Amino acid sequence: MARITAGIASSHIPAVGAALDNGKTAEPYWAPVFAGYDWVKRFEAEEKPDVVILVYNDHASAFDANLIPTFAIGCGEEFRPADEGWGPRPVPVVEGHPDLAWHIAQSCILDEFDMTIINQMDVDHGLTVPLSLMFGQVAAWPCRVIPLAVNVVTYPPPSGNRCWALGEAIARAVASYDEDLNVQVWGTGGMSHQLQGPRAGLINTPWDTRFLDWMTANPQALRHMPHIDYLREAGSEGIELVMWLIMRGAMGEAAAELHRFYHVPASNTAVGHIVLRPA
Incomplete structure (x- = not known):
């Protein structure tokens, strides 16, 4: 059966992607940020996940005020980098895993989560920056990716408890999928910023x-x-951290910390990153 082997959380700061794409990673300001992800790059090279379920929020690239799904799962074959106003990031096309994505959608909906199913959408820095941080600059992403977009832009966002419960439902869905797959769940966004x-x-x-x-x-x-x-202590955009709780819920009641990284500043926020193993 498919199995969840790790959970990863990380900020998805757009300026980090720009620094990477424009060859600024060795500059004194940016070098500590990228050095903080050296450990996880080695970890991913060893773990070799088959599929990453990547929880992120869209920044008006695929959705706008006309359509605001609380939870949307990408079930398509591929997802192209979005043009966020200065052209798409020069990163590989994201290859989906439609069979597992549809299985998760069906399982979660029958588990009483009203998931929005998306077969075609472009993915912005919320998804592509974490991929760059974990895998580096590559010709093709080394695994399939299932995008899971969460509304943390327009009130009301889902509660932390609802996000955690969705993570639990995703874990049940993955465990019931009968292909031998090494699956990771990533939660992105945050940390405190306004x-x-x-x-x-x-x-x-x-x-x-x-x-x-x-x-x-x-x-x-x-x-x-x-x-x-979140609003009082972490700022208006700190609510993105509820997306980490989808990953955390998928880990089960107990999880072991394998690695963490925290750095201030990167652009106008802090960088937060943690790697967990289900206990």
Whole structure:
């Protein structure tokens, strides 16, 4: 059967993608950011996942105010990099896994999650930057990817508890798929940041550090953290961290931390990254 072997969470900062694409990774400002992902690149080369279920949020590339799905799963054959206003990123086309994606969609819907099924969409930096950070600059991504887009842009976003429960439903779906596949679940976005208003540029390092700690030490507190706590402590865009809880829910009740990285600043936010193994 298919099995979930690891969970990875990471920020998906667009400026990180731009730095990578424009050859700035060795510059003093950016070098510490990219050095923080050397460990996970080695890990991924050893683990060789067949499929990554990549949880991210779209930034008005595939969806806009006319269509706002809470949870949307990409079931297509491939997903092209989106043009976010300055041309698509020079990265490989994302190859999907339609059979597993449709199985997850069916399983989750019958498990009482109303998933939106997407067969054609472009994917923006929310998805492609994490792939670049974990796999580097490659001619083709080394595994299939199932995009899972979450609305954390327009109120109301899903609760942390609902995201966790979706992760549990995804884990059940993967376990019931009868092909031998090494599957990872990634949660992306965050950490604390705010892009507008009087608190633009907010970074709350103590809160971010506690969030990373609680991914293993106190996950139930994260599961039930209300939206207002994200807004107050992590800024208006800090709500992206609920997407990490889909990954965390898929790990099961207990998970072991294999690696973490935290760095300030990268653009106008902090970089957060953690790698977990189901216990």
